[in-house]
Amino acid sequence: MKKNNVWIAIFAMPAIAALLMLVASPSATANDQASTAGTNVVIDNFVFGPQTVTVPVGATVTWTNHDDIPHTVVSTEGVFKSKVRDTDEKFSYTFTKPGTYPYYCSVHPKMTGTVVVK
């Protein structure tokens, strides 16, 4: 049991810290002060959330599919295109140029989102 506690202390704390950062990121986005540490978008119930993320140049956005159904993350303008992402699979893309990047799921095109790079 003690071993477990130590394990939690060592490994879980950074994870919890990361989670806190995640929770904090929407407000950072609202202030246009998103960090380059990475922004996460999750797919839940056929929705990209948050639907719009604002990141600085050089930031990496990571999408994770939480649905029981595969999805894709495809730039509407052909800038990036993920392979099909099944449950819990991720896709990351690093944005090196400022601009607005609309994207969608090519399997379920009603699913759309936008990455704004400033």
Place this chain on the structure above:
Amino acid sequence: MPDKKQDLIDQQLQDLNNDGVDRRGFLKCMAWAGTGLVWTMSGGIPVSRAFAKNAGKDAGVAADFTFVQISDSHIGFNKPANPDVTATLQTAINKINAMPNKPDFIIHTGDLSQLSKPSEFDTLDQSLKAASAKQIFFVPGEHDMLSDNGEQYLQRYGKGTKGAGWYSFDHKGAHFVGLVNVANLKAGGMGSLGHEQLEWLEDDLKGRSASTPIVLFAHIPLWTIYPDWGWGTDDSAQALSYVKRFGSVTVLNGHIHQIMQKVEGRVSFHTAMSTAFPQPAPGTAPSAGPMKVPADQLQQVLGITDVNYLVSGRSLAIVDSPLGASTPLPSANRGGSLITDSVSG
């Protein structure tokens, strides 16, 4: 013989009146309880009636031919909504093999696989080998074109087809058209046929007699069921304009993993159950994702569709049979509430 047919039609009209199924009700007909709904079309008059009530009568009518529609096998899916989709496909095939009227062929309306993996297609092929009907016609679902723009699908199931896999064929006087509405989907849109396919369709139907029964089949519904979930096809109106002049048009789709039917003029629309897992009724869940039902109820919400075609009488009967029912006989379905006018708007 014509008298007998007329009797049947009269009987059906009578039932229609008794059931009180108006047009709106018919639009919303759903066989949620895992029962079946039979409908026939005679001379452009759509007639619906409860399967349980009339199936016995129906069985006595010799059809010119029968074919079966299966859909949405999703081989490779292994989530809680159905951890063994290969087994339920097998059950569906067993059901087809046990049909009293041997089907001339099977139509699979797409989503053969979950992830377009070769191993998934292999498993599907292996399972379908057990079907008594050896001829199987396919159209792709979006799950069959995930990784390679449908190359794998076309190589396996689309030999001799046009474009992304569309084609037509004739069978005993009826004209069948397999359409693809899952390729090149546009952001924010629903299913799409595309200009090239629409042109081909117009040309394919040109010159055919208006009395030719037409069957269109495609994966995503060719009528708008629920745009919020993408349950429709953006340019289906164009396609349907080409079939308006025909006396009998049947549109068979899958994708939504539940039975829905609608009749518009002389065009009858029908969606089939999946052989893999159910999906929620439009708008009744946060998303269209797989619906988990208790294990003992799963076979009531999966199923097959068989279509009895009486070409000479231009009448058509569609019977949806859940996997859980032994055979599509009245006794197997008695007690199920059939026509439920639920979900408005």
